[in-house]
Amino acid sequence: MKSYRSRRIADAVGVTWSFLCAFLAAAVLLIILGYIVVKGAAAINWQFLTQLPHPVGIEGGGVANGIVGSIITVGIAVLIASPIGIMTGLYLALFSRGGFASTVRFLSDVLSGIPSITIGLFAYALLVAPFKHFSALSASFAFAVLMLPLLVRTSEEAIRSVPRAILEGALALGMTTFRSTLRIVLPVAWPSIVTGLLLAIARVAGETAPLLFTAFGSPFWELNPTNPMAVLSLQVFTYAISPYRSQNVQSWGAALLLVVAVLALNLLARVLLRTRIRAAP
Amino acid sequence: MIELATPTRASLESRELNAYYGDHHALADVTLAFRPLAVTALIGPSGCGKTTFLRTLNRIHEIASGARVTGQVLLDEENVYDPSVDPIALRRRVGMVFQRPNPFPTLSIADNVSSGLTKLRGEKRQEAVERALRAVGLWDEVSDRLRSSPLALSGGQQQRLCMARALAVEPEVLLMDEPTSALDPISSANIEELIRRLSDRYTIVIVTHNMQQAARVSDFTAFMLADESGSGRLIESNETNQIFFHPQDRRTEDYISGRFG
Amino acid sequence: MIDFIKRASVVALVALLSAPALAATQLTGAGSTFDNPFFSRAFYQYNQMHPDVAVNYQSIGSGGGIQQFTAKTVDFGATDVPMNADELNRAGGNVLQIPVALGGVAVSYNLPSIHSGVRLTRDLVANIFLGRVTKWNNPQIARLNRGTKLPDLSIVVAHRSDGSGTTYIFSDFLSHISPEWKSKVGTGKSVQWPASSSVGGKGNEGVAGIVRNTPGAIGYVELAYAIENHIDTAALLDQAGDWVNCSKPTVAAAAASKPNITAQDFSIVDAGGRRAYPIAGYSWAVVYRDPSDKNRARVLRDVLSWLVGGQAQGIASSLNYVPLPASVQRTAISVIRQMSV
Numbered sequence: 001m002k003s004y005r006s007r008r009i010a011d012a013v014g015v016t017w018s019f020l021c022a023f024l025a026a027a028v029l030l031i032i033l034g035y036i037v038v039k040g041a042a043a044i045n046w047q048f049l050t051q052l053p054h055p056v057g058i059e060g061g062g063v064a065n066g067i068v069g070s071i072i073t074v075g076i077a078v079l080i081a082s083p084i085g086i087m088t089g090l091y092l093a094l095f096s097r098g099g100f101a102s103t104v105r106f107l108s109d110v111l112s113g114i115p116s117i118t119i120g121l122f123a124y125a126l127l128v129a130p131f132k133h134f135s136a137l138s139a140s141f142a143f144a145v146l147m148l149p150l151l152v153r154t155s156e157e158a159i160r161s162v163p164r165a166i167l168e169g170a171l172a173l174g175m176t177t178f179r180s181t182l183r184i185v186l187p188v189a190w191p192s193i194v195t196g197l198l199l200a201i202a203r204v205a206g207e208t209a210p211l212l213f214t215a216f217g218s219p220f221w222e223l224n225p226t227n228p229m230a231v232l233s234l235q236v237f238t239y240a241i242s243p244y245r246s247q248n249v250q251s252w253g254a255a256l257l258l259v260v261a262v263l264a265l266n267l268l269a270r271v272l273l274r275t276r277i278r279a280a281p
Numbered sequence: 282m283i284e285l286a287t288p289t290r291a292s293l294e295s296r297e298l299n300a301y302y303g304d305h306h307a308l309a310d311v312t313l314a315f316r317p318l319a320v321t322a323l324i325g326p327s328g329c330g331k332t333t334f335l336r337t338l339n340r341i342h343e344i345a346s347g348a349r350v351t352g353q354v355l356l357d358e359e360n361v362y363d364p365s366v367d368p369i370a371l372r373r374r375v376g377m378v379f380q381r382p383n384p385f386p387t388l389s390i391a392d393n394v395s396s397g398l399t400k401l402r403g404e405k406r407q408e409a410v411e412r413a414l415r416a417v418g419l420w421d422e423v424s425d426r427l428r429s430s431p432l433a434l435s436g437g438q439q440q441r442l443c444m445a446r447a448l449a450v451e452p453e454v455l456l457m458d459e460p461t462s463a464l465d466p467i468s469s470a471n472i473e474e475l476i477r478r479l480s481d482r483y484t485i486v487i488v489t490h491n492m493q494q495a496a497r498v499s500d501f502t503a504f505m506l507a508d509e510s511g512s513g514r515l516i517e518s519n520e521t522n523q524i525f526f527h528p529q530d531r532r533t534e535d536y537i538s539g540r541f542g
Numbered sequence: 543m544i545d546f547i548k549r550a551s552v553v554a555l556v557a558l559l560s561a562p563a564l565a566a567t568q569l570t571g572a573g574s575t576f577d578n579p580f581f582s583r584a585f586y587q588y589n590q591m592h593p594d595v596a597v598n599y600q601s602i603g604s605g606g607g608i609q610q611f612t613a614k615t616v617d618f619g620a621t622d623v624p625m626n627a628d629e630l631n632r633a634g635g636n637v638l639q640i641p642v643a644l645g646g647v648a649v650s651y652n653l654p655s656i657h658s659g660v661r662l663t664r665d666l667v668a669n670i671f672l673g674r675v676t677k678w679n680n681p682q683i684a685r686l687n688r689g690t691k692l693p694d695l696s697i698v699v700a701h702r703s704d705g706s707g708t709t710y711i712f713s714d715f716l717s718h719i720s721p722e723w724k725s726k727v728g729t730g731k732s733v734q735w736p737a738s739s740s741v742g743g744k745g746n747e748g749v750a751g752i753v754r755n756t757p758g759a760i761g762y763v764e765l766a767y768a769i770e771n772h773i774d775t776a777a778l779l780d781q782a783g784d785w786v787n788c789s790k791p792t793v794a795a796a797a798a799s800k801p802n803i804t805a806q807d808f809s810i811v812d813a814g815g816r817r818a819y820p821i822a823g824y825s826w827a828v829v830y831r832d833p834s835d836k837n838r839a840r841v842l843r844d845v846l847s848w849l850v851g852g853q854a855q856g857i858a859s860s861l862n863y864v865p866l867p868a869s870v871q872r873t874a875i876s877v878i879r880q881m882s883v
Contacts, residue, residue: 054586055583055586056579056582056861057861058583058586129615132613132614133615163383165379165383166386168341168344168377169446170385170396171344171372172339172341173372173376173396174372175369175397177344183396184385184387184388184396187388188386188387213602216570218598219586219598227568228570238600241745242578243766243770243771245770
């Protein structure tokens with residue numbers, strides 16, 4: 001009886017302890033979010049969203065080119081990374097016989113552990129230095145490399161979670177393996193893959209380190225991805241270390257935009273995942 | 282009611298067939314000829330290799346990693362394991378229905394049925410869909426919602442849809458792996474009736490753990506059992522009546538009487 | 543909501559289409575963080591006057607600027623310390639170094655009772671940063687600040703943890719004042735801080751943050767940063783025996799006392815002169831003398847010539863930089879003229 005009691009006490013302590021930790025983690029996140037909202041909301045207005053940056057001492061100005069630049073660089077990164085990442089995930093999920101697949105999986109895990117600045121430098125060495133020209137494209141490449149391991153993992157998981165019987169059903173009809181996976185298996189896994197893609201986008205959208213030597217930044221409107229381009233996260237960084245209050249405030253504003261975008265992506269991913277769970281047979 | 286192609290008398294038999302999953306010798310020396318245009322039931326306790334045997338017949342066994350096969354499966358005297366044989370072409374001649382209904386969840390009912398049809402287009406394709414759905418007696422139930430998801434159908438309807446899907450490619454042999462094990466008794470009865478009706482058009486092989494079902498639907502029965510090392514072996518095969526009432530082998534008799542007793 | 547999206551997309555489209563056509567020539571530059579507010583404002587102004595010329599300057603730090611300049615990924619670099627022989631060697635080709643901006647380094651402190659102008663001699667600054675003077679109520683400090691009650695507080699030395707031109711100028715100053723500093727620590731963009739109470743912070747804001755939050759702390763930040771953020775700074779005793787605060791006129795006086803600077807002889811710390819603040823230095827633009835694209839080279843020459851001239855230096859002054867003395871402007875122009883275009 002005594003041991004039952006002491007076990008119950010130990011259990012209660014454990015539960016309380018883990019609850020406190022969870023509460024603390026959530027509280028820290030909420031405090032950060034709240035702080036960014038309080039600090040950033042002051043900067044956000046119509047001008048901030050639609051105007052080019054103004055230098056210190058000139059009233060107004062915004063981060064419109066950074067918003068557009070972020071969309072362009074991340075968009076191109078998605079175009080580069082998603083076919084490669086999804087197909088690799090597909091390969092690992094369906095044809096993972098023996099050594100090669102585990103090598104690929106291992107390399108992908110290693111890749112996900114490489115600091116983003118290193119990947120930025122790699123993109124610089126590959127796409128900037130030889131052409132002697134900074135470009136949004138090199139940033140997209142760095143982003144794509146950062147997204148790749150995430151995409152590989154989530155795609156593999158998503159495709160693995162498709163019942164094997166569905167693939168076999170397609171094969172048994174005399175479809176080729178390629179056609180079976182592309183036409184039958186992939187569409188079933190699609191919501192989970194898109195969820196992974198959204199999370200990967202959210203992951204890179206806030207990255208600054210790989211941009212310093214790739215996208216470079218720009219005070220101008222720039223839509224051509226072969227030129228240096230403004231990116232929101234880079235603007236956050238530059239404005240944050242500026243000695244001027246007005247720019248510090250803009251930094252908080254840009255940070256708020258980023259946080260809202262990342263939050264929206266995460267929520268969208270959750271919604272997608274929930275509809276998928278409901279639709280699953 | 283059934284308006285499928287003229288029946289062909291495809292002969293199917295296995296010779297000295299062995300199947301492996303990695304180190305595990307799952308199937309040992311199975312030699313068995315299936316009667317064309319008849320239903321053959323594969324029975325035996327769990328782990329006796331009956332499903333593995335079925336899956337070697339359309340070469341779906343080999344897609345599992347580490348899986349391999351030795352020996353021969355002859356379809357119209359041609360060894361389907363000959364390197365020159367394309368498994369894709371083989372599977373169009375030897376259709377398969379699985380243990381659990383596995384409709385393709387992202388395709389509509391009609392697209393499920395036509396998913397194996399690579400050549401037909403337009404009206405011909407629609408006709409093929411209708412023909413297959415009629416063959417499994419599903420047409421009247423779904424003709425008004427061909428474009429909707431198969432997931433809204435009942436389990437029995439889903440299984441018949443999967444049969445329609447298999448039949449649409451006009452196979453000669455139909456393999457069925459415990460097709461009613463996930464269904465309620467009424468749906469099961471429907472499927473059994475359907476199997477009986479299809480047996481004059483197709484060579485059918487059905488795996489079942491349900492002795493009564495084997496007795497009801499099959500013309501021939503093969504009894505399988507795993508040996509001490511876990512390899513599935515064919516014990517005896519004969520007309521279903523003979524197997525159930527005059528088994529030649531002691532083990533068959535034990536199994537059957539155990540079940541009935 | 544839909545209406546808002548419609549309206550927003552229309553506005554965005556109009557903004558995109560009505561955005562000034564991209565300039566015929568776009569130059570890129572990178573480097574010194576110190577130069578960034580001045581450069582971005584000046585180049586913005588230049589673009590208003592010459593819509594066909596756009597200069598994209600990004601502050602990635604002096605070291606990064608030299609690196610990118612050497613890799614030829616930018617048209618010009620900017621650095622708070624001129625490139626040394628080694629760096630010039632690596633850059634290959636002939637490099638021109640042009641003084642473009644002038645600034646001071648203020649000594650900031652945190653003493654709850656004294657909100658401005660605590661007095662220190664140059665020797666005392668050296669001894670504090672050497673870790674020889676460790677208490678604010680040290681008699682040497684007390685003697686200079688009669689009438690103020692100095693607290694019994696330990697001195698905490700705040701310094702830059704990142705490589706920086708500000709550290710270079712400050713350590714250059716200490717090397718001039720103290721032979722011991724010169725032999726033990728020396729001059730550099732980052733140095734080994736000898737005081738046992740040293741704490742590092744990244745950037746001006748890092749050092750300012752440590753000083754703000756640590757009673758008894760002492761550190762050094764750029765003049766423009768100190769003014770902009772209303773930071774308490776110490777008054778130093780100059781060579782002539784006057785107490786001088788770090789300010790635009792006192793830094794200008796220091797620069798004026800050494801009119802002839804070059805990229806090899808550029809130090810103006812402890813330069814003497816009346817009411818001259820002893821810790822100051824120039825920032826430099828670096829370009830190749832012989833760029834391959836002559837069209838761009840011409841545009842770059844015009845931009846730089848304007849940058850060191852009166853109008854642009856006026857802009858610098860409005861941002862709390864110190865305008866280049868006339869003699870240095872002339873030096874700069876003569877270097878820029880060497881560009882082969």
